[in-house]
Amino acid sequence: MATLVSFHAHPDDESITAGGLLRRAADQGHRVVLVFGTRGELGEVPDGFLDEGEPLWQRRVAETLESARILGVSRTEFLGYVDSGMMGEPSNDDPSCLWQADIDQAAGRLAAILREEQADVLTVYDDNGGYGHPDHIQVHRVGLRAAELAGTGRVYQLTTNREYFEAGWEQFRAGAEAAGIDIPDSDAPGVEMGKPEAEITGRFDVSDQLEAKRASMRAHASQISEHSLFLGMPEEAFAYAFGVEWAIRDGQGPGITETDPMAGLPA
Template sequence: MPTIVYVHAHPDDEASQTSGSMARAAAEGHRVVVVFATNGDHGELALDLADGETVADRRRREAQASANVLGVARVEWLGYADSGMNGWEQNHHPGAFLQADLDEAARRLARILDDEAADVVVGYDWHGGYGHPDHVKVHQLVHRATSLSVARARVLESTFNRDVLRRMYDAAVAAGEAAANWDPDAPMDDGNPLGTPEAEIHLQVDVTDYLPQRRASMEAHRSQATDIEGFLGMPEDVFAAFFGTEHYVEPGREPGMRRGWFFDD
């Protein structure tokens, strides 16, 4: 069975972005590996940290708990510090992922791809979905590592379907369930709109059957309360609509979005 390596910037990114396909792949017997570029040390500070426990310690434990509920076979860490958002002073920290030499980081990832004889590697779209500097660098990292790897894995890029999000939001506003104060086409952290237009997306994956695993994966990352509580506080039907599908760009593929699975063709 094929091996899929998912590369994420921070622990909890897997929960919100690719946990459905991770759970589906594992359930179908594929080997699933997740690699985190950073330790997430600039995430939210849990109020119940034990004496001597750091944010990075907690997030490692949460990442492993998430992996356990998704059926992930291996969790790896590239060893870089979280770079923070655009413009933060942490961007310039010598140990930050943003400051890492791309070839050095790519060699670390390539060793994992080759060790696993990876068939598929999943990263992010060209601007990391919303412009976070660590996400953008993951995009660069995956492509560089694939070029260095003997495995030459097929590359898929996780993204947000901007048109679907717009339709969902407009429907919520029309139903009186949301205020008309959000624009998915507005500039995000790097000045670009959120995600990718549907016309530039190649694959929509139905992960409706794996929503319980998606929810459990998010539950595992409770220390990141702002985002996670927002997701878990959604009504069931909204959660299902928002997280029941995942979207991927496949570089080099002919335009046109199909609905299916990684291995349909």
């Protein structure tokens, strides 16, 4: 049995960016471990959603554990940093937030888990964190350093295929608006996603795991409501958006050369 460790910034990131890969690895008989940099303290939640006196982080941890169960995860850990908020917000300056974390110190915490698990595979994000969120960028930096410290040789930088994303965004935008879901143009400020297809080396078909991925998203009800863009989109659009996951691995390519991050590892 091989071990996949998937490192993320906040609860629900695992569902959106890697839910299919995690469930597929578990279905193949591999051990799957989730690690989060923060507990998502600064997520937005509708008024009245939380119980009186309930902190958001507590609800998000509970949601994460349910998501992990759905995805077949064997272990879930939090590194203990605080959510940094979006880039440029005052919360970026909080000395306890992930954005302010010392890279080697944070990497040491993750590396300890990698060593303990004897991890064969680690997933992080690309160098822009997928879309420029400071905590996601730190996941890239901390994750790569942790892999060096622990000697984890197979590291995948989860990303989005920019051309694929833009084509799908425009294709389904009209349908989303017809359903009452307002989304911006694909070229609107702040929505540029991922990396050019030419830089991507892994294309992972997770269409067989779509229902598990959707259920994992639903588990994060404080952040992903039934009327959100993700869960509100038509079936065809959901399959297009979430039925394929993408990654970059140094030393691979040019072009897509991998279809399974666990290929060649004993199940």
